[in-house]
Amino acid sequence: MRKIYLDKNLQFVFGVTLMAILGVSSIIPALPDIITGLQFTPAKIGLVISVFTLPGVLFAPLVGIMADRVGRKVILIPSLFVFGGFGCACFFAQNIEQLLTLRFLQGMGAAPLGVIYGTIIGDLYQGKERAQAMGYNASVLAMGTAGFPALGGVLALLGWNYPFLLPLLAIPLGIAIALSMDAPEPKSRGSLKDYMADALRQMKTRQVLSLFATTLLTFTILYGPIVTYLPLLLDTRYGASPASIGMVFLIASGFSGIASFQLGKLAERFGQRALLGAASVFYGLSMVLMPHAPGMWHVIPPVICFGLAQGLNIPTIMTMLTTIAPMEQRGAFMAANGLLLRLAQTIAPIFMGLIYAVFGMDAVFYGGLVCAGAILMLAIFGVRNIKA
Numbered sequence: 410m411r412k413i414y415l416d417k418n419l420q421f422v423f424g425v426t427l428m429a430i431l432g433v434s435s436i437i438p439a440l441p442d443i444i445t446g447l448q449f450t451p452a453k454i455g456l457v458i459s460v461f462t463l464p465g466v467l468f469a470p471l472v473g474i475m476a477d478r479v480g481r482k483v484i485l486i487p488s489l490f491v492f493g494g495f496g497c498a499c500f501f502a503q504n505i506e507q508l509l510t511l512r513f514l515q516g517m518g519a520a521p522l523g524v525i526y527g528t529i530i531g532d533l534y535q536g537k538e539r540a541q542a543m544g545y546n547a548s549v550l551a552m553g554t555a556g557f558p559a560l561g562g563v564l565a566l567l568g569w570n571y572p573f574l575l576p577l578l579a580i581p582l583g584i585a586i587a588l589s590m591d592a593p594e595p596k597s598r599g600s601l602k603d604y605m606a607d608a609l610r611q612m613k614t615r616q617v618l619s620l621f622a623t624t625l626l627t628f629t630i631l632y633g634p635i636v637t638y639l640p641l642l643l644d645t646r647y648g649a650s651p652a653s654i655g656m657v658f659l660i661a662s663g664f665s666g667i668a669s670f671q672l673g674k675l676a677e678r679f680g681q682r683a684l685l686g687a688a689s690v691f692y693g694l695s696m697v698l699m700p701h702a703p704g705m706w707h708v709i710p711p712v713i714c715f716g717l718a719q720g721l722n723i724p725t726i727m728t729m730l731t732t733i734a735p736m737e738q739r740g741a742f743m744a745a746n747g748l749l750l751r752l753a754q755t756i757a758p759i760f761m762g763l764i765y766a767v768f769g770m771d772a773v774f775y776g777g778l779v780c781a782g783a784i785l786m787l788a789i790f791g792v793r794n795i796k797a
Contacts, residue, residue, distance in 0.1 A: 417589065417591075418533055418590060419533065419542060419574070421582075421585070421586050421589075421590045421592075422526050422529050422530055422546075423546060423549045424582045425485065425522055425525065425526045425582070426488075426522075426526045426549055426550050426553065427550075427578075429519065429522035429523045429552040430550060430554055430558055431575055431579075432492070432496060432515060432519050433458055433460055433461065433462075433636060433754070434557035434561070435560065435561035435564075435573075436561055436572050436573070437559040437561065437654065438558050438572075438640060438651035438658075439561060439564075439565040439569050439639055439651060440454055440637070440640050440641070441641065441644045442569035442651065443457060443508075444568045445569075446500040447504060447508065447569070448505070454638065454758075454762075455637045455757075455759050456759070457508065457512060458632060458636065458754065458758050459638060459754070459755045459758050460509045460513045461513070461516040461549075462516060462519075462751045462755045463513065463516060463521065463751070463755050464513065464516040464517040464519070465520040465747060465748070465750070465751025465755075466748060466752050468517070468605050469524060469744045469745075470744050470745070471744075472521040472525075472740075472744055473740040473741045473743060473745065474601075474604075474605075474740070474741060474744070475527055475743070476524065476528060477604070477737060477741055478593050478601070478604070480739075481528060481529055481532070481592065482586065482592075482786045485521065485522070485583075485586065486583050488518045488520070488522060489522070489579040489580065489582055489794060490579070491515075491517055492515055492518030492578050492579045493576045493579035493583070494518075495511050495514040495576075496515045496518075496575075496576025496577070496579070497574060497576055497577050498514075498695070499511045499512060499573055500570045500573040501570075501655065502570065507574065515576065517610060520747075520751070523747050523750060524741070524743045524746075525740075526546065527543075527546075527727045527731060527743045527746075528731070528739050528740050529592050530542050530731065531731030531732075531734065531739050532594075532595075532736055532739065537673060538727060538730065539731065540728045541673040543727050544671070545730075546724070547669030547672065547720060547723060548666040548669045548720075550665075550723075551665035551666030551719070551720060553662075553663070553668055554658065554661075554665065555658060555659040555663055555665075555666070556659070556662075558653040558659065559658070560572075560575070560655070561655060562570035562650075562651040562653075562655025564650040565651040566650075566651060566652065592679045593703050593736075595736050595737050595740070596709065600716065601680050604738070605741075607737075608741040611733070611742075612741075612742065612745060615693070616733070616791070616792060616795075617730070617742075618791070619790075620726050620729055620730055620792065621746060622749075622783075622791070623722070623726055623784055623788075623792075624749050624750055625749040625750075625752065625753050626720055626787075627692075627719075627723065627780075627784065628749075628750050628753035628757065629753045629756075629760075629777075629780050630692055630777045630780050630781065631753075631754075632753060632754045633758060633760065633776065634696060634761065634776065634777040635715065635777075637757070637758040638760075638774075640772055641770070642688060642699070642700070643705065645679040653705070657708060657709070659707060660716065660740070661712045662716060662719075663716065664669050664713050664716030664717050665717065666720065667720065668720025669721070669723075670720075671767075672684075672720075672721070672725065672728075676728070681725050681728070681729055681794050682788055682793060684721045684722070685721070685725055685787075686785060687718075688717075689723040689784035691714040691717045692714075692715065692777070692780070692781035692784065693781035694711060694714040695711040695712065696711075696775070696778040696781055697774075698710060698711035698714070699712075699774050700770060700779075701771075722784075726746070727746075729792075729795060730743065731743070733795065741742035761773045761776060
C-alpha cells in the first residue's frame with residue numbers, strides 16, 4: 410500500500426486537524442491561571458470553552474450543506490483566517506467579558522474545521538486507504554492534543570494569555586491551502602430540497618444514529634471530566650504546575666496516537682464494533698481510577714487508558730460515517746456529527762460544572778463513567794461492522 414501520509418493534500422488536512430483542536434488544547438494548562446488572572450470561579454471556567462464551541466452547535470448544519478453545495482475550500486480558507494485573527498485577539502483581553510466575546514468570534518472560524526477535515530479525507534480515499542488515512546490523521550490529532558497542552562503550559566508560565574498567540578499559525582496555513590491544495594470537490598446535483606431529503610433518509614438508520622450518539626457521549630467525557638476538570642484536579646489536589654498538567658495530557662495523547670496509528674490493522678482484524686467496545690472499557694477504567702489516585706503521578710495509568718480509548722474510538726467513528734455517506738452528502742454527515750461534537754463540547758463543561766458545584770470533584774468523573782457505560786451499550790446493540 411502506498412505511503413499516503415506523504416500525499417500533499419493529506420498533509421494539508423493534517424494542518425487543518427491541528428487547527429481544529431488548537432483552540433481548546435493549547436489553553437487547557439492555562440485554565441487555573443485564567444481563573445486567577447481574570448478573577449473567575451472554578452464552577453464557571455467551562456464558559457471559556459463553551460463559548461468557543463457554541464458556534465459549532467449553531468452553524469455546523471449550515472457548514473455541512475455549504476461544503477456539499479459550493480465546495481470544501483470555499484468554506485475552509487476564510488474559516489482559517491477568522492480563527493487565527495480572533496484567536497490572537499484573545500491575547501489582548503482585559504477582562505473576562507472581552508475574552509468570552511473574542512472566544513465566541515474565534516469559535517465561528519473554528520466551527521467548519523472539524524467538519525471539513527474528515528469530509529476531505531472521505532473524498533480523497535476509499536476502502537482500506539480511508540481507514541488508514543483516518544488513523545494517520547487521528548495520530549496527528551493525538552500529537553497535537555499532546556503537543557499543544559505542553560506548549561500552552563510553557564507559554565502560560567509567561568502569563569495566562571500567551572497561549573492565545575498560537576492561533577496565528579492558521580493564517581499561513583490558509584494561504585498555503587489557497588495556493589496549493591488540490592482535492593476533489595462534490596458536484597451539486599438536484600434541488601436543495603432533494604439533497605436534504607436524501608441526506609436525512611440516509612442518516613435515520615440505527616447504525617448512523619448509534620454512531621452519532623457515541624460521538625456525543627465521547628466528547629462529553631473529553632470536555633467534561635478531562636479537558637475542564639482534570640487540570641483543576643491536578644492543580645487543587647497535587648499543586649501541579651501548568652507545565653506538569655501539559656505533560657499529563659502529552660502522555661494521554663501519545664498513547665492515543667499509538668492506538669490510532671494502528672487503526673487500519675486493528676479494524677481489519679477485530680472489526681469496528683469490537684474497537685468501540687474496547688474503547689468504552691478503557692474510558693470506564695480511566696473515569697473510575699482518576700479521582701482516587703493517591704498522588705500526582707498515580708494519575709498516569711488512568712490517563713493512558715483514556716488515551717487508548719480516544720485512539721480507538723474517534724477515528725473508527727469517522728471512518729464508518731465517511732464510508733456510509735456518499736460524497737454528495739458527506740459534508741452533511743460530518744456536519745451532523747460535528748453538531749453533536751460541538752454540542753457536547755458546549756454543554757459538558759457547564760453540566761459538569763453544576764455537578765462539581767453540588768457534589769464535588771469525584772462526581773464529575775462518575776458522570777463520565779455513566780457515559781462510558783452508554784458507549785458500551787451502543788457498541789453491543791447499535792453498531793455492526795462495515796467494510797471500509
